[in-house]
Amino acid sequence: MSEIRKNLVKNRWVAVASDRALKPNDFPTAGMGINESETRGGFCPFCGGNEEYTPPEIAAYRPDNQQPDSPGWLIRAIPNKFSAFLLEGELKENYSGIYSNYNGLGQHEVIIETPEHSPEYHEFELERVEKIISMFKNRYNSLAGDTRIKYIQIYKNRGMFGGASLGHSHSQIVGLPFDPQENEGMVQYYEQKGSCLICDILKQEQESKERIIYEGENFLIICPYAPRFAYESWIVPKRHMEHFGEINPLEEKELALLSRKITMAVIDSLDNPSYNFVINSAPVNVPYQAGYHWFWEITPRMLVAAGVEVATGVYINPVAPELAANILKESFQTML
């Protein structure tokens, strides 16, 4: 079991195992650089045909009349077998002297993006990417329907430096029983200025044009002004939407196209780096706070957070976003 413990120095919550310890050899960094499922004897539980080696599916796209957990699916959502969280019972706060924790209430899902072992997000047919986005939306809105969940994080880990532990293309969704308030800057900006930070960023970037990678019908792709990560980019919906789950079918279609193209550009122009993408969205099932506007963030992981980042939270980024935007733009334009 896990507990969600309060780190009193950092004022952060940590989901920590309460009674077990992963051993040194179980960590993906053991043996440096070898973390593909191939090294685990060549067996991959995410491949089509191996459905019995995963927990029962939560949702799937598959031809009609097929049984759940049978082969033949296009995309599958399953519980994360190594989840720190369990969506069962109620949230309880426990105290021990000056310390406190919550029980590990929450949900952790894996979206298996394809039954095939090798192809990745940037290599999929557009139709498959559209279905992945649609699955993200469905799972987001379904989790938002459980009032015990307060924040939903959709994300992808790709490559060893992105924190991936399996090579088979997949994304993940975590439903947390509290709002981590990591994007609190949006709320504070709204309180101070009375307007949406992301809408104001859109306006300023459209005027200056310095950091634009691409402008589409419904989305703007930019390198942000103060990126934590080298070559970080954002896909920002032009329409003011607080929740990712509000995205409409036209926007879904364009997001599929653009998220695939920018990922292709990242892979192409940055020499096949590890990366994450994460969807920043408003908290759910909490008292309304104005100022949120969801956006899709792509963070190549070409540097490792070092002691200075670990200790101070100040990131050092050796790449000017204005130059990064030019490099990514050039590559983006050549992608189909």
Added chain:
Amino acid sequence: MSEIRKNLVKNRWVAVASDRALKPNDFPTAGMGINESETRGGFCPFCGGNEEYTPPEIAAYRPDNQQPDSPGWLIRAIPNKFSAFLLEGELKENYSGIYSNYNGLGQHEVIIETPEHSPEYHEFELERVEKIISMFKNRYNSLAGDTRIKYIQIYKNRGMFGGASLGHSHSQIVGLPFDPQENEGMVQYYEQKGSCLICDILKQEQESKERIIYEGENFLIICPYAPRFAYESWIVPKRHMEHFGEINPLEEKELALLSRKITMAVIDSLDNPSYNFVINSAPVNVPYQAGYHWFWEITPRMLVAAGVEVATGVYINPVAPELAANILKESFQTML
């Protein structure tokens, strides 16, 4: 040049290159797993005899009557050649629409811990470790004397997953022109409870004994209750001291012994992992705030921060600190 830009979504400062971009191949993750200086043609600028390839030294321990920047030194402090910061002129805030930045005022130093290429912190003679601690103290107090510096971070990056880019044993010191407020929890705790968080942690850990690795004369070594990193440990001074620079000679001596032993235990029991150590201390040259108490944090880097950490700031730690303390304690006891 660098700018210290405000990330408005995260409410964090980012030190970002303003007019250059490191290219994909210049990143340490390029080629996965190869980041030792050996790969750069076998030449190491930190080795004794190569003094002319580093910027002029700031301080050094060397036999009397030796010239600066000549061979024969024991420990050298030099400016970081790739610093994002320059301690020159005054801090200026610049605005551009809704964005703002500071000029990259600050100091970034490297402490070369030995003229020899291979031996590391956990392998040094105790006398050398004492001199390193003494150099940390001297540089800390010297930087604290410049009123433009508001926070001093001493840290070590060891191994690829710790963010090291050179194999030759060294530590670093950054002097920032602002207080990053990453350890603000200590101040908030003091405001709420009227006592020091770290002193209260010491008391509770000494009573429960659950997470103690070692109790010495002047320091307690523990695994903290809510660690962000697997097998994270802290060396905490028992005396309430806000600044690392206040450490007295007896404490220096014991800290040298204990920091070497705990690092040996980390290397030994965790199968030679990457790690950081960082010294958390109070801000300097700012209006007085009660509640700070410095401590030394050792973070093995056996997992890579993945999408969920990047996006939410919530760390998932698969190792119970109570079990980690037992494992580290067992190894610690066998070290000399």
